[in-house]
Amino acid sequence: QVQLVESGGGLVQPGGSLRLSCAASGRISSIDAMGWYRQVPGKQRELVAVIIRGGSINYADSVKGRFTISRDNAKNTAYLQMNSLKPEDTAVYYCSATRWGIDYWGQGTQVTVSS
Numbered sequence: 001q002v003q004l005v006e007s008g009g010g011l012v013q014p015g016g017s018l019r020l021s022c023a024a025s026g027r028i029s030s031i032d033a034m035g036w037y038r039q040v041p042g043k044q045r046e047l048v049a050v051i052i053r054g055g056s057i058n059y060a061d062s063v064k065g066r067f068t069i070s071r072d073n074a075k076n077t078a079y080l081q082m083n084s085l086k087p088e089d090t091a092v093y094y095c096s097a098t099r100w101g102i103d104y105w106g107q108g109t110q111v112t113v114s115s
Contacts, residue, residue: 001026001027001104002024002025002026002027002028002031002097002099002104003024003025003026003104004022004023004024004095004096004097004104004105004106005022005023005025005106005107006020006021006022006093006094006095006106006107006108006109007020007021007023007109008020008021008109009093009109009110009111010110010111010112011112011114012085012111012112012113013113013114013115014085014086014087014113014114014115015084015085016085016113017081017082017083017084017085018082018085018111019079019080019081019082020036020079020080020082020093020095020109020111021077021078021079022034022036022077022078022079022080022095022106023075023076023077024076024077024078024097025076027099028076028097028099030099030100031053031097031098031099032052032053032098032099032100033050033051033052033053033096033097033098034050034051034071034078034095034096034097034098035047035048035049035050035051035069035078035095035096035097035098036048036049036050036069036078036080036093036094036095036096037093037094037096038089038091038092038093038094038111039091039092039094039108040090040091040092045094046060047060048060048063048067048069048080048093049063049067049068049069049080050069050096051069051070051071051078057069062088063082063089066082066083066084066085067080067081067082067083068080068081068083069081078095080093082111085111085113086113087113087114088113089111089113090111090112090113090114091110091111092108092109092110092111093108093109093110093111094106094107094108
């Protein structure tokens with residue numbers, strides 16, 4: 001089992017920044033990928049960014065150039081730096097980890113972009 005705890009969400013004005021953190025615990029060895037997804041009511045959960053073992057990174061087109069995903073292996077933590085936030089970035093953001101083909105999820109953190 002892998003446990004994930006997100007933090008760092010909140011309310012921010014358009015153009016502002018937030019950094020989300022995802023602390024992993026439990027059986028964290030052999031985690032193949034960590035990522036961030038988001039979901040708004042009535043829509044499917046969508047990929048925001050993922051970092052794969054070896055360093056490969058993928059971003060959703062909507063966040064390229066604004067968001068940066070990173071991972072600190074020593075702290076077993078993944079981060080999502082979000083800059084130039086837009087109202088359409090408002091969602092619940094979920095951290096995910098994949099280990100041996102099994103996906104694990106955090107409970108989510110709300111990000112609201114509004115003036």
